[in-house]
Amino acid sequence: MILVKDNRCDFCGTCVAVCPVDAIELREADISIIHDTCIDCDICIWVCPIDVLSSDEKKEEVKHD
Amino acid sequence: MTDFDVIVVGGGPAGSMAAEAAARGGAKTLLLEKDRDIGYPVRCGEGVGASGLKQFIEPDPQWIAATISRVRMRSPDNTKVDFGMKDAGYVLHRRLFDYALANRAGNAGAEIQTRAYVDGLMVEEGAVKGVKYQYMGENRELSTKIVIAADGVESRVGRMAGMRTATKLRDMDSGYQATVGNVDIDQEMIDFFIGSNWAPGGYLWIFPKGNGMANIGLGVNGKVAKDFSAHDLTHKFLNEHFPKASILTSVCGGIPIAKTLKTITKDGIMLTGDAARMVNPVTGGGIITGMVGGRIAGEVAATALQTGDLTPNGFKDYPARWQKAEGKTHDGLHRVADAIFEITDEKLNKMAHRLAKIPPDELSLMKIFTAVARQKPSILIDVTRAFAGV
Ligand SMILES: Cc1cc2nc3c(=O)[nH]c(=O)nc-3n(C[C@H](O)[C@H](O)[C@H](O)COP(=O)(O)OP(=O)(O)OC[C@H]3O[C@@H](n4cnc5c(N)ncnc54)[C@H](O)[C@@H]3O)c2cc1C
Numbered sequence: 034m035i036l037v038k039d040n041r042c043d044f045c046g047t048c049v050a051v052c053p054v055d056a057i058e059l060r061e062a063d064i065s066i067i068h069d070t071c072i073d074c075d076i077c078i079w080v081c082p083i084d085v086l087s088s089d090e091k092k093e094e095v096k097h098d
Numbered sequence: 099m100t101d102f103d104v105i106v107v108g109g110g111p112a113g114s115m116a117a118e119a120a121a122r123g124g125a126k127t128l129l130l131e132k133d134r135d136i137g138y139p140v141r142c143g144e145g146v147g148a149s150g151l152k153q154f155i156e157p158d159p160q161w162i163a164a165t166i167s168r169v170r171m172r173s174p175d176n177t178k179v180d181f182g183m184k185d186a187g188y189v190l191h192r193r194l195f196d197y198a199l200a201n202r203a204g205n206a207g208a209e210i211q212t213r214a215y216v217d218g219l220m221v222e223e224g225a226v227k228g229v230k231y232q233y234m235g236e237n238r239e240l241s242t243k244i245v246i247a248a249d250g251v252e253s254r255v256g257r258m259a260g261m262r263t264a265t266k267l268r269d270m271d272s273g274y275q276a277t278v279g280n281v282d283i284d285q286e287m288i289d290f291f292i293g294s295n296w297a298p299g300g301y302l303w304i305f306p307k308g309n310g311m312a313n314i315g316l317g318v319n320g321k322v323a324k325d326f327s328a329h330d331l332t333h334k335f336l337n338e339h340f341p342k343a344s345i346l347t348s349v350c351g352g353i354p355i356a357k358t359l360k361t362i363t364k365d366g367i368m369l370t371g372d373a374a375r376m377v378n379p380v381t382g383g384g385i386i387t388g389m390v391g392g393r394i395a396g397e398v399a400a401t402a403l404q405t406g407d408l409t410p411n412g413f414k415d416y417p418a419r420w421q422k423a424e425g426k427t428h429d430g431l432h433r434v435a436d437a438i439f440e441i442t443d444e445k446l447n448k449m450a451h452r453l454a455k456i457p458p459d460e461l462s463l464m465k466i467f468t469a470v471a472r473q474k475p476s477i478l479i480d481v482t483r484a485f486a487g488v
Contacts, residue, residue: 045141046252047272047352050265051320055257060215060232061133076267079324082274082350 034089035066035077041085048077048086100241102128104399105229106208106248107216107255109136111385112371113248114199115154115392116399120246121207123400128240129203130214130231137196141351142385143275143313144190145288145305150386151188154393155202161194164306167286168458171466173450174293174443180454181461187288189305189313190385199389219245219258219367225408226259226366243408244399245367248392251352253373259364265375267320269356271300271382274328275315276336278343283312291316293443296335298322300353300382311346317353317382319439353382357432358425363413370395376424379432380484387424394419430480434467437474445473 042064049057056070057077078086104120106113109131117129133139144163151157166187171179204210213233220228220239228241247255253263283289283306291302299319306312314336318326328350336343356375362368370376371388378387398416402408417425441449449469453461464485471478 043350045349045351046250047270047350049252049254050263050352050354051267051270053264055254055264059252061213076320080267080270080272080320080352082272082318082328082352084327084329 034068035071035073035075036087036089037064037066038085038087041083043083043085045082047080047082051076051080100228100243102126102240102242103403104128104244104246104396105130105240105242106246107229108248108250108371108373109133109200109210109212110196110248110250110371110388111199112373112376112388112392113246114196114203115389116246116248116370116396117208117210118199118203118206119393119396120399121203123397123403125400125403127203127208128242129200129208129210130216130229131210131212132215134213135193136200136210136212137193139349140192140347141273141275141349142192143303143305143315144192144307145303145383146188146190146385148186148188154389155198157188158198161191161198162188163191163308163311164189164285166288166306168284168288169463170287170289171450172289172291173446174295175447175450177447177450177454179450179461179466180458181463181466182458184462189288189307191307192385216249216255219255221259224260224365226364243366243403246392246395246399247367247369247373248371248388250372251354253369253375256367256369256373259367261359261361261364261367261369263359263369263373263375265354265356267323269354269375270320271317271353271355272320272323272328272350273300273315273317273353274332274350275313275348276332276343276345277307277311277313277347278336278340279309279311279346280342280344281310281312281314281340293446295443296331298326299439302335314340314343353377353384355379355382355432355435357429358420362417362420363410365409368395368399368413368416376420376428379428379435380438390423391420394423427484430477431484434470434477434480434484437477438470441470441473
Protein backbone atom coordinates (compact mmCIF):
# COMPACT_ATOMS: atom_id res chain seq x y z
CA MET A 34 0.00 0.00 0.00
CA ILE A 35 1.29 3.45 -0.94
CA LEU A 36 1.29 5.94 1.89
CA VAL A 37 1.64 9.72 1.92
CA LYS A 38 3.88 11.05 4.66
CA ASP A 39 1.93 13.44 6.85
CA ASN A 40 1.60 17.02 5.65
CA ARG A 41 4.69 16.95 3.49
CA CYS A 42 3.18 16.70 0.02
CA ASP A 43 3.69 19.76 -2.21
CA PHE A 44 0.79 18.74 -4.53
CA CYS A 45 2.88 19.01 -7.72
CA GLY A 46 1.23 16.11 -9.55
CA THR A 47 4.35 14.34 -10.79
CA CYS A 48 3.13 11.07 -9.28
CA VAL A 49 -0.30 11.51 -10.87
CA ALA A 50 1.27 11.89 -14.31
CA VAL A 51 3.19 8.61 -14.16
CA CYS A 52 0.57 6.50 -12.37
CA PRO A 53 -0.33 3.78 -14.88
CA VAL A 54 -3.76 3.14 -13.35
CA ASP A 55 -4.93 6.65 -12.39
CA ALA A 56 -4.99 5.81 -8.70
CA ILE A 57 -3.96 9.20 -7.35
CA GLU A 58 -6.36 12.06 -6.77
CA LEU A 59 -5.02 15.55 -6.27
CA ARG A 60 -6.77 18.80 -5.44
CA GLU A 61 -5.32 22.16 -4.53
CA ALA A 62 -3.88 20.92 -1.23
CA ASP A 63 -5.19 17.40 -0.85
CA ILE A 64 -3.79 14.14 -2.18
CA SER A 65 -5.29 10.69 -1.83
CA ILE A 66 -4.35 7.25 -3.08
CA ILE A 67 -7.22 5.15 -4.37
CA HIS A 68 -6.08 1.92 -2.75
CA ASP A 69 -8.57 -0.31 -4.60
CA THR A 70 -7.12 0.79 -7.93
CA CYS A 71 -3.44 1.01 -6.92
CA ILE A 72 -1.27 -1.87 -8.16
CA ASP A 73 1.68 -1.11 -5.84
CA CYS A 74 4.10 -0.62 -8.72
CA ASP A 75 5.92 1.99 -6.59
CA ILE A 76 6.94 4.28 -9.46
CA CYS A 77 5.18 7.20 -7.76
CA ILE A 78 7.55 6.71 -4.82
CA TRP A 79 10.59 6.90 -7.07
CA VAL A 80 9.50 9.91 -9.08
CA CYS A 81 8.40 12.10 -6.15
CA PRO A 82 10.87 15.01 -6.06
CA ILE A 83 10.64 15.37 -2.29
CA ASP A 84 10.19 11.74 -1.28
CA VAL A 85 6.89 12.02 0.52
CA LEU A 86 5.49 8.72 -0.70
CA SER A 87 6.34 5.33 0.74
CA SER A 88 4.94 1.84 0.76
CA ASP A 89 3.98 0.13 3.99
CA GLU A 90 6.44 -2.66 3.19
CA LYS A 91 9.22 -0.11 3.28
CA LYS A 92 7.89 1.14 6.57
CA GLU A 93 8.33 -2.32 8.04
CA GLU A 94 11.83 -2.58 6.63
CA VAL A 95 12.67 0.66 8.38
CA LYS A 96 11.28 -0.69 11.64
CA HIS A 97 13.51 -3.74 11.46
CA ASP A 98 16.83 -2.01 10.99
CA MET B 99 -28.50 24.66 -25.89
CA THR B 100 -25.38 23.95 -23.88
CA ASP B 101 -24.19 26.13 -21.02
CA PHE B 102 -20.97 26.89 -22.93
CA ASP B 103 -19.42 26.28 -26.33
CA VAL B 104 -15.93 25.66 -24.93
CA ILE B 105 -14.81 24.83 -21.40
CA VAL B 106 -11.07 25.02 -20.83
CA VAL B 107 -9.71 23.13 -17.82
CA GLY B 108 -6.56 24.66 -16.36
CA GLY B 109 -5.40 28.28 -16.18
CA GLY B 110 -1.72 27.90 -17.15
CA PRO B 111 -0.25 29.41 -20.33
CA ALA B 112 -1.79 26.71 -22.55
CA GLY B 113 -5.26 27.07 -21.05
CA SER B 114 -5.29 30.86 -21.17
CA MET B 115 -4.14 30.91 -24.79
CA ALA B 116 -6.79 28.34 -25.71
CA ALA B 117 -9.52 30.30 -23.92
CA GLU B 118 -8.46 33.55 -25.55
CA ALA B 119 -8.38 32.04 -29.05
CA ALA B 120 -11.73 30.30 -28.61
CA ALA B 121 -13.39 33.45 -27.27
CA ARG B 122 -11.94 35.56 -30.10
CA GLY B 123 -13.30 33.01 -32.54
CA GLY B 124 -16.78 33.73 -31.19
CA ALA B 125 -17.17 30.79 -28.80
CA LYS B 126 -18.90 31.22 -25.44
CA THR B 127 -15.94 30.16 -23.31
CA LEU B 128 -15.33 29.31 -19.66
CA LEU B 129 -11.95 28.57 -18.04
CA LEU B 130 -11.87 26.55 -14.82
CA GLU B 131 -8.80 26.57 -12.55
CA LYS B 132 -8.58 24.39 -9.46
CA ASP B 133 -6.21 26.57 -7.47
CA ARG B 134 -7.15 29.71 -5.62
CA ASP B 135 -4.80 31.73 -7.84
CA ILE B 136 -4.06 31.80 -11.53
CA GLY B 137 -0.29 31.47 -11.87
CA TYR B 138 0.48 30.28 -8.35
CA PRO B 139 2.26 28.21 -7.14
CA VAL B 140 4.94 28.66 -9.79
CA ARG B 141 6.47 25.27 -10.55
CA CYS B 142 8.82 26.54 -13.21
CA GLY B 143 12.30 27.90 -13.95
CA GLU B 144 10.51 30.66 -15.89
CA GLY B 145 12.99 30.84 -18.78
CA VAL B 146 11.72 31.59 -22.31
CA GLY B 147 13.21 32.53 -25.68
CA ALA B 148 12.53 36.09 -26.82
CA SER B 149 11.21 35.35 -30.30
CA GLY B 150 8.99 32.56 -28.99
CA LEU B 151 7.45 34.92 -26.49
CA LYS B 152 7.05 37.87 -28.83
CA GLN B 153 4.93 35.93 -31.30
CA PHE B 154 2.24 36.04 -28.60
CA ILE B 155 2.79 39.04 -26.37
CA GLU B 156 5.02 42.09 -26.07
CA PRO B 157 7.42 41.72 -23.12
CA ASP B 158 6.16 43.83 -20.22
CA PRO B 159 8.66 45.03 -17.58
CA GLN B 160 6.07 44.06 -14.96
CA TRP B 161 6.66 40.38 -15.55
CA ILE B 162 10.20 40.30 -16.96
CA ALA B 163 12.58 39.43 -14.12
CA ALA B 164 15.78 39.34 -16.19
CA THR B 165 16.92 39.64 -19.79
CA ILE B 166 19.38 37.01 -20.91
CA SER B 167 22.13 37.37 -23.48
CA ARG B 168 24.65 34.71 -22.46
CA VAL B 169 24.64 30.99 -21.81
CA ARG B 170 27.05 28.88 -19.79
CA MET B 171 27.11 25.11 -19.86
CA ARG B 172 29.24 23.18 -17.42
CA SER B 173 30.41 19.63 -17.71
CA PRO B 174 30.70 17.32 -14.68
CA ASP B 175 34.29 18.46 -14.01
CA ASN B 176 33.01 22.06 -14.04
CA THR B 177 34.56 23.03 -17.39
CA LYS B 178 32.66 26.10 -18.55
CA VAL B 179 31.45 26.44 -22.12
CA ASP B 180 30.25 30.01 -22.72
CA PHE B 181 28.44 31.48 -25.67
CA GLY B 182 26.12 34.33 -26.59
CA MET B 183 22.45 33.89 -27.36
CA LYS B 184 21.43 35.04 -30.81
CA ASP B 185 17.82 35.11 -29.74
CA ALA B 186 17.85 36.82 -26.35
CA GLY B 187 15.81 35.23 -23.64
CA TYR B 188 13.91 36.24 -20.57
CA VAL B 189 13.29 34.95 -17.11
CA LEU B 190 9.68 35.69 -16.28
CA HIS B 191 7.72 36.36 -13.13
CA ARG B 192 5.23 33.68 -14.03
CA ARG B 193 2.87 34.59 -11.30
CA LEU B 194 2.29 37.89 -13.09
CA PHE B 195 2.80 36.53 -16.60
CA ASP B 196 0.12 33.86 -16.16
CA TYR B 197 -2.17 36.57 -14.79
CA ALA B 198 -1.54 38.70 -17.88
CA LEU B 199 -2.42 35.82 -20.20
CA ALA B 200 -5.57 34.93 -18.27
CA ASN B 201 -6.53 38.58 -18.15
CA ARG B 202 -6.20 38.74 -21.91
CA ALA B 203 -8.46 35.70 -22.25
CA GLY B 204 -10.96 37.46 -20.01
CA ASN B 205 -10.76 40.62 -22.10
CA ALA B 206 -11.45 38.53 -25.18
CA GLY B 207 -14.71 37.45 -23.57
CA ALA B 208 -13.85 34.22 -21.75
CA GLU B 209 -15.27 33.71 -18.27
CA ILE B 210 -12.77 32.57 -15.66
CA GLN B 211 -13.40 30.75 -12.40
CA THR B 212 -10.78 29.74 -9.81
CA ARG B 213 -11.18 27.20 -6.97
CA ALA B 214 -12.99 25.03 -9.51
CA TYR B 215 -11.69 21.47 -9.43
CA VAL B 216 -12.83 19.38 -12.38
CA ASP B 217 -13.37 15.84 -11.12
CA GLY B 218 -15.33 14.26 -13.93
CA LEU B 219 -16.73 14.61 -17.44
CA MET B 220 -20.23 14.15 -18.76
CA VAL B 221 -19.89 11.60 -21.54
CA GLU B 222 -22.66 10.40 -23.87
CA GLU B 223 -22.00 7.58 -26.33
CA GLY B 224 -18.28 8.18 -26.11
CA ALA B 225 -18.55 11.92 -26.73
CA VAL B 226 -17.67 14.52 -24.09
CA LYS B 227 -20.70 16.71 -23.37
CA GLY B 228 -19.76 18.57 -20.21
CA VAL B 229 -17.70 18.81 -17.05
CA LYS B 230 -18.35 18.05 -13.40
CA TYR B 231 -16.52 20.19 -10.92
CA GLN B 232 -16.37 21.16 -7.29
CA TYR B 233 -16.54 24.74 -6.19
CA MET B 234 -16.13 25.44 -2.48
CA GLY B 235 -17.39 21.99 -1.55
CA GLU B 236 -20.34 22.15 -3.92
CA ASN B 237 -20.72 19.73 -6.85
CA ARG B 238 -21.61 21.44 -10.11
CA GLU B 239 -22.15 20.38 -13.71
CA LEU B 240 -21.98 22.37 -16.91
CA SER B 241 -22.71 21.21 -20.43
CA THR B 242 -20.45 22.25 -23.27
CA LYS B 243 -19.79 21.42 -26.91
CA ILE B 244 -16.02 21.15 -26.50
CA VAL B 245 -13.69 20.61 -23.54
CA ILE B 246 -10.09 21.74 -23.90
CA ALA B 247 -8.02 19.93 -21.27
CA ALA B 248 -5.04 22.13 -20.35
CA ASP B 249 -4.69 20.62 -16.91
CA GLY B 250 -0.91 20.40 -16.92
CA VAL B 251 1.40 17.55 -16.10
CA GLU B 252 -1.27 15.54 -14.25
CA SER B 253 -3.42 15.26 -17.38
CA ARG B 254 -6.28 13.51 -15.64
CA VAL B 255 -9.06 15.14 -17.65
CA GLY B 256 -7.92 13.27 -20.75
CA ARG B 257 -8.01 10.05 -18.74
CA MET B 258 -11.56 10.84 -17.69
CA ALA B 259 -12.40 10.82 -21.41
CA GLY B 260 -10.71 7.44 -21.80
CA MET B 261 -7.51 8.75 -23.38
CA ARG B 262 -4.10 7.44 -22.48
CA THR B 263 -2.04 10.18 -20.93
CA ALA B 264 0.11 8.37 -18.35
CA THR B 265 3.78 9.13 -18.90
CA LYS B 266 6.54 6.56 -18.80
CA LEU B 267 9.21 7.08 -16.16
CA ARG B 268 11.84 7.69 -18.84
CA ASP B 269 9.69 10.54 -20.10
CA MET B 270 9.39 12.32 -16.77
CA ASP B 271 11.94 14.46 -14.99
CA SER B 272 11.50 14.77 -11.25
CA GLY B 273 12.17 18.44 -10.56
CA TYR B 274 12.83 20.72 -7.63
CA GLN B 275 13.65 24.41 -7.50
CA ALA B 276 14.44 27.07 -4.96
CA THR B 277 14.04 30.77 -5.65
CA VAL B 278 16.89 32.25 -3.69
CA GLY B 279 18.17 35.66 -2.73
CA ASN B 280 21.60 36.93 -1.76
CA VAL B 281 23.44 35.19 -4.58
CA ASP B 282 26.20 36.87 -6.52
CA ILE B 283 25.54 35.79 -10.09
CA ASP B 284 25.63 37.29 -13.58
CA GLN B 285 22.09 38.59 -14.04
CA GLU B 286 22.29 38.32 -17.83
CA MET B 287 23.44 34.72 -18.00
CA ILE B 288 21.73 31.38 -17.67
CA ASP B 289 23.97 28.69 -16.29
CA PHE B 290 23.51 24.93 -16.75
CA PHE B 291 25.24 22.01 -15.03
CA ILE B 292 25.11 18.79 -17.01
CA GLY B 293 26.13 15.32 -15.90
CA SER B 294 25.39 12.80 -13.23
CA ASN B 295 26.80 14.61 -10.20
CA TRP B 296 24.01 17.20 -9.92
CA ALA B 297 21.19 16.06 -12.16
CA PRO B 298 21.39 12.46 -13.40
CA GLY B 299 19.63 12.25 -16.76
CA GLY B 300 18.60 15.90 -16.60
CA TYR B 301 20.34 19.17 -15.79
CA LEU B 302 20.67 21.81 -13.13
CA TRP B 303 19.83 25.42 -13.95
CA ILE B 304 20.63 28.82 -12.50
CA PHE B 305 18.27 31.43 -13.93
CA PRO B 306 18.67 35.03 -12.71
CA LYS B 307 15.56 36.71 -11.35
CA GLY B 308 16.89 40.25 -10.85
CA ASN B 309 17.96 41.99 -7.63
CA GLY B 310 20.48 39.34 -6.62
CA MET B 311 17.89 36.59 -6.87
CA ALA B 312 17.84 33.39 -8.92
CA ASN B 313 15.84 30.28 -9.68
CA ILE B 314 18.10 27.34 -8.92
CA GLY B 315 16.70 23.94 -9.64
CA LEU B 316 17.24 20.62 -11.31
CA GLY B 317 15.54 17.67 -12.90
CA VAL B 318 16.44 14.03 -12.35
CA ASN B 319 15.26 11.66 -15.03
CA GLY B 320 12.54 9.26 -13.91
CA LYS B 321 14.58 6.27 -15.01
CA VAL B 322 17.11 6.96 -12.26
CA ALA B 323 14.89 8.88 -9.85
CA LYS B 324 14.63 5.83 -7.61
CA ASP B 325 18.20 6.43 -6.46
CA PHE B 326 18.21 10.23 -6.32
CA SER B 327 16.10 12.91 -4.72
CA ALA B 328 15.72 16.19 -6.60
CA HIS B 329 15.17 17.94 -3.28
CA ASP B 330 18.31 16.57 -1.66
CA LEU B 331 20.50 17.28 -4.70
CA THR B 332 19.28 20.88 -4.95
CA HIS B 333 19.99 21.57 -1.30
CA LYS B 334 23.38 19.89 -1.53
CA PHE B 335 24.21 22.13 -4.48
CA LEU B 336 23.04 25.24 -2.66
CA ASN B 337 25.14 24.33 0.37
CA GLU B 338 28.24 23.87 -1.74
CA HIS B 339 27.86 26.73 -4.22
CA PHE B 340 25.71 29.32 -2.45
CA PRO B 341 25.97 28.70 1.29
CA LYS B 342 24.71 32.22 2.02
CA ALA B 343 21.66 32.02 -0.21
CA SER B 344 18.33 32.78 1.39
CA ILE B 345 15.60 30.45 0.22
CA LEU B 346 12.56 32.52 -0.64
CA THR B 347 10.42 29.84 -2.25
CA SER B 348 10.87 26.17 -2.96
CA VAL B 349 8.70 24.03 -5.17
CA CYS B 350 8.78 20.66 -6.81
CA GLY B 351 7.29 19.54 -10.08
CA GLY B 352 7.35 17.02 -12.88
CA ILE B 353 8.60 17.88 -16.34
CA PRO B 354 7.11 15.58 -19.00
CA ILE B 355 9.87 15.31 -21.58
CA ALA B 356 7.90 12.93 -23.74
CA LYS B 357 6.92 13.07 -27.38
CA THR B 358 3.50 14.65 -27.85
CA LEU B 359 0.71 12.12 -27.21
CA LYS B 360 -0.23 10.23 -30.35
CA THR B 361 -3.88 11.10 -29.84
CA ILE B 362 -4.72 14.60 -28.62
CA THR B 363 -8.36 14.77 -29.71
CA LYS B 364 -11.46 12.69 -29.16
CA ASP B 365 -15.16 13.41 -29.63
CA GLY B 366 -15.82 16.70 -27.87
CA ILE B 367 -12.35 17.05 -26.32
CA MET B 368 -8.86 18.31 -27.14
CA LEU B 369 -5.76 18.07 -24.95
CA THR B 370 -3.14 20.80 -24.93
CA GLY B 371 0.07 22.02 -23.26
CA ASP B 372 1.70 19.73 -20.69
CA ALA B 373 -1.51 17.69 -20.64
CA ALA B 374 -0.81 16.70 -24.26
CA ARG B 375 2.94 16.41 -23.54
CA MET B 376 3.99 19.41 -25.61
CA VAL B 377 7.19 20.15 -23.68
CA ASN B 378 10.49 20.36 -25.54
CA PRO B 379 12.06 16.95 -24.76
CA VAL B 380 15.62 18.30 -24.56
CA THR B 381 15.23 21.61 -22.73
CA GLY B 382 12.11 20.77 -20.72
CA GLY B 383 10.71 24.14 -21.77
CA GLY B 384 6.94 24.06 -22.03
CA ILE B 385 5.72 27.64 -21.60
CA ILE B 386 5.97 28.78 -25.20
CA THR B 387 5.18 25.39 -26.72
CA GLY B 388 2.12 25.17 -24.47
CA MET B 389 1.04 28.59 -25.76
CA VAL B 390 1.54 27.42 -29.33
CA GLY B 391 -0.58 24.32 -28.72
CA GLY B 392 -3.19 26.18 -26.70
CA ARG B 393 -3.76 28.86 -29.31
CA ILE B 394 -4.12 26.31 -32.11
CA ALA B 395 -6.54 24.25 -30.02
CA GLY B 396 -8.67 27.33 -29.29
CA GLU B 397 -8.72 28.42 -32.92
CA VAL B 398 -9.60 24.97 -34.18
CA ALA B 399 -12.34 24.68 -31.55
CA ALA B 400 -13.89 27.93 -32.77
CA THR B 401 -13.80 26.72 -36.38
CA ALA B 402 -15.22 23.31 -35.51
CA LEU B 403 -18.14 24.97 -33.74
CA GLN B 404 -18.99 26.71 -37.00
CA THR B 405 -18.86 23.53 -39.07
CA GLY B 406 -20.61 21.58 -36.31
CA ASP B 407 -18.22 18.63 -36.62
CA LEU B 408 -17.04 18.04 -33.05
CA THR B 409 -15.29 14.75 -33.77
CA PRO B 410 -11.57 14.15 -34.27
CA ASN B 411 -12.29 14.71 -37.98
CA GLY B 412 -13.60 18.19 -37.25
CA PHE B 413 -10.57 18.82 -35.02
CA LYS B 414 -8.00 17.38 -37.43
CA ASP B 415 -6.33 20.71 -38.15
CA TYR B 416 -5.24 20.81 -34.50
CA PRO B 417 -2.81 17.86 -34.49
CA ALA B 418 -1.78 18.71 -38.07
CA ARG B 419 -0.90 22.32 -37.24
CA TRP B 420 0.81 21.30 -33.97
CA GLN B 421 2.93 18.66 -35.76
CA LYS B 422 4.03 21.28 -38.27
CA ALA B 423 4.73 23.97 -35.67
CA GLU B 424 6.57 21.92 -33.01
CA GLY B 425 5.55 18.27 -32.86
CA LYS B 426 7.81 17.01 -35.61
CA THR B 427 10.81 18.80 -34.09
CA HIS B 428 9.95 17.33 -30.70
CA ASP B 429 9.96 13.80 -32.10
CA GLY B 430 13.52 14.45 -33.28
CA LEU B 431 14.50 16.09 -30.00
CA HIS B 432 13.23 13.06 -28.14
CA ARG B 433 15.81 11.00 -30.04
CA VAL B 434 18.46 13.63 -29.25
CA ALA B 435 17.56 13.38 -25.55
CA ASP B 436 18.02 9.62 -25.72
CA ALA B 437 21.48 10.11 -27.21
CA ILE B 438 22.47 12.66 -24.55
CA PHE B 439 21.34 10.21 -21.90
CA GLU B 440 23.91 7.70 -23.09
CA ILE B 441 26.89 10.04 -22.94
CA THR B 442 29.10 9.31 -19.96
CA ASP B 443 30.43 12.04 -17.66
CA GLU B 444 33.89 11.33 -19.00
CA LYS B 445 32.80 11.98 -22.58
CA LEU B 446 30.91 15.11 -21.54
CA ASN B 447 34.09 16.42 -19.96
CA LYS B 448 36.08 15.71 -23.09
CA MET B 449 33.52 17.46 -25.27
CA ALA B 450 33.53 20.44 -22.90
CA HIS B 451 37.32 20.68 -22.96
CA ARG B 452 37.18 20.91 -26.74
CA LEU B 453 34.25 23.35 -26.89
CA ALA B 454 35.68 25.60 -24.18
CA LYS B 455 38.51 26.49 -26.54
CA ILE B 456 36.11 27.97 -29.09
CA PRO B 457 35.60 31.73 -28.58
CA PRO B 458 32.10 32.44 -27.18
CA ASP B 459 31.07 34.49 -30.21
CA GLU B 460 31.82 31.59 -32.54
CA LEU B 461 29.92 29.06 -30.48
CA SER B 462 26.21 28.29 -30.72
CA LEU B 463 23.71 25.68 -29.55
CA MET B 464 23.89 24.21 -33.03
CA LYS B 465 27.66 23.66 -32.66
CA ILE B 466 27.25 22.14 -29.22
CA PHE B 467 24.57 19.72 -30.28
CA THR B 468 26.53 18.83 -33.39
CA ALA B 469 29.29 17.75 -31.02
CA VAL B 470 26.71 15.62 -29.24
CA ALA B 471 25.58 14.17 -32.56
CA ARG B 472 29.13 13.07 -33.24
CA GLN B 473 28.55 10.51 -30.49
CA LYS B 474 25.53 9.20 -32.34
CA PRO B 475 25.45 10.25 -36.01
CA SER B 476 21.88 9.04 -36.52
CA ILE B 477 20.63 12.12 -34.67
CA LEU B 478 22.56 14.61 -36.80
CA ILE B 479 19.50 15.40 -38.93
CA ASP B 480 17.36 15.86 -35.84
CA VAL B 481 19.93 18.23 -34.40
CA THR B 482 20.23 20.23 -37.61
CA ARG B 483 16.48 20.54 -37.92
CA ALA B 484 16.00 21.62 -34.31
CA PHE B 485 18.91 23.99 -33.82
CA ALA B 486 19.44 25.59 -37.23
CA GLY B 487 19.80 29.29 -36.56
CA VAL B 488 19.72 28.98 -32.77
C1 LIG C 1 10.72 22.53 -12.00
C2 LIG C 1 10.24 22.96 -13.36
C3 LIG C 1 10.95 23.90 -14.11
C4 LIG C 1 10.52 24.31 -15.37
N1 LIG C 1 11.21 25.28 -16.03
C5 LIG C 1 10.75 25.74 -17.23
C6 LIG C 1 11.40 26.83 -17.89
O1 LIG C 1 12.38 27.41 -17.39
N2 LIG C 1 10.90 27.23 -19.08
C7 LIG C 1 9.81 26.65 -19.65
O2 LIG C 1 9.40 27.07 -20.75
N3 LIG C 1 9.17 25.63 -19.05
C8 LIG C 1 9.60 25.17 -17.84
N4 LIG C 1 8.93 24.15 -17.20
C9 LIG C 1 7.74 23.59 -17.83
C10 LIG C 1 6.55 24.54 -17.72
O3 LIG C 1 6.38 24.93 -16.37
C11 LIG C 1 5.27 23.88 -18.21
O4 LIG C 1 5.53 23.22 -19.43
C12 LIG C 1 4.12 24.87 -18.40
O5 LIG C 1 3.71 25.41 -17.18
C13 LIG C 1 2.96 24.18 -19.08
O6 LIG C 1 1.85 25.02 -19.18
P1 LIG C 1 0.39 24.39 -19.14
O7 LIG C 1 -0.55 25.55 -19.28
O8 LIG C 1 0.29 23.26 -20.08
O9 LIG C 1 0.26 23.74 -17.70
P2 LIG C 1 0.36 24.42 -16.24
O10 LIG C 1 1.06 25.69 -16.27
O11 LIG C 1 0.82 23.35 -15.34
O12 LIG C 1 -1.18 24.73 -15.91
C14 LIG C 1 -2.12 23.70 -15.67
C15 LIG C 1 -3.17 24.26 -14.75
O13 LIG C 1 -4.27 23.35 -14.66
C16 LIG C 1 -4.74 23.32 -13.34
N5 LIG C 1 -5.46 22.06 -13.15
C17 LIG C 1 -4.94 20.82 -13.11
N6 LIG C 1 -5.90 19.90 -12.92
C18 LIG C 1 -7.07 20.57 -12.84
C19 LIG C 1 -8.43 20.17 -12.62
N7 LIG C 1 -8.75 18.87 -12.48
N8 LIG C 1 -9.37 21.12 -12.59
C20 LIG C 1 -9.05 22.43 -12.75
N9 LIG C 1 -7.79 22.87 -12.95
C21 LIG C 1 -6.81 21.95 -13.00
C22 LIG C 1 -3.49 23.46 -12.50
O14 LIG C 1 -3.78 23.93 -11.21
C23 LIG C 1 -2.67 24.45 -13.32
O15 LIG C 1 -2.89 25.78 -12.92
C24 LIG C 1 9.35 23.74 -15.93
C25 LIG C 1 8.63 22.79 -15.19
C26 LIG C 1 9.04 22.41 -13.93
C27 LIG C 1 8.24 21.43 -13.16
